[in-house]
Amino acid sequence: xxxxxxxxxxxxxxxxxxxxxxxxxxxxxxxxxxxxxxxxxxxxxxxxxxxxxxxxxxxxxxxxxxxxxxxxxxxxxxxxxxxxxxxxxxxxxxxxxxxxxxxxxxxxx
DNA sequence: CTTTTGACGCGTA
DNA sequence: CTACGCGCCAAAA
Numbered sequence: 001x002x003x004x005x006x007x008x009x010x011x012x013x014x015x016x017x018x019x020x021x022x023x024x025x026x027x028x029x030x031x032x033x034x035x036x037x038x039x040x041x042x043x044x045x046x047x048x049x050x051x052x053x054x055x056x057x058x059x060x061x062x063x064x065x066x067x068x069x070x071x072x073x074x075x076x077x078x079x080x081x082x083x084x085x086x087x088x089x090x091x092x093x094x095x096x097x098x099x100x101x102x103x104x105x106x107x108x109x
Numbered sequence: 110c111t112t113t114t115g116a117c118g119c120g121t122a
Numbered sequence: 123c124t125a126c127g128c129g130c131c132a133a134a135a
Contacts, residue, residue, distance in 0.1 A: 008132095009132095026117090026118090027116070027117050027118080028117065028118060028119095031117085031118095037130095037131090038117075038118085038129085038130050038131070039116095039117035039118055039130080040115070040116090040117045040118085040129090040130055040131065040132090041117090041130075041131060041132070042116080042117080043115070043116035043117060044115070044116080044117095044131075044132060044133075045116095045132090046116055047115080047116055047133095048132090048133085057116085060116075061116090062116080062117065062118085063117075063118060063119090067116085068116045068117075069116080070115095070116060071114085071115070071116090075116075076116080079116090
């Protein structure tokens with residue numbers, strides 16, 4: 001039995017749901033914690049996320065601490081607004097210091 | 110069926 | 123710092 005084809009996505013969403021307010025995690029970090037996905041999959045899973053979900057998708061950024069640019073749509077603009085609403089402001093280079101604001105967890109191997 | 114495309118990351122040059 | 127290639131894998135074309 002293969003259960004749900006989106007089990008991996010559910011796992012990804014579950015992990016992201018645990019990112020505390022005011023903290024950010026990277027795509028690669030989420031992938032490593034899940035142990036069954038890659039950074040690109042995490043981005044793809046978030047892209048498939050419906051609007052108005054409870055998943056704090058805006059707390060996921062790339063390894064440079066930057067908000068990943070979208071090909072289409074302006075979702076990254078909203079992401080910046082949501083992060084600033086939590087007190088996270090990118091520096092003049094558009095980066096958030098992961099050393100300070102990064103989500104720390106012991107689950108990464 | 111095959112090819113392209115991406116909210117990524119890492120190694121090289 | 124920039125530029126490029128490649129592995130990754132699901133979804134769309």
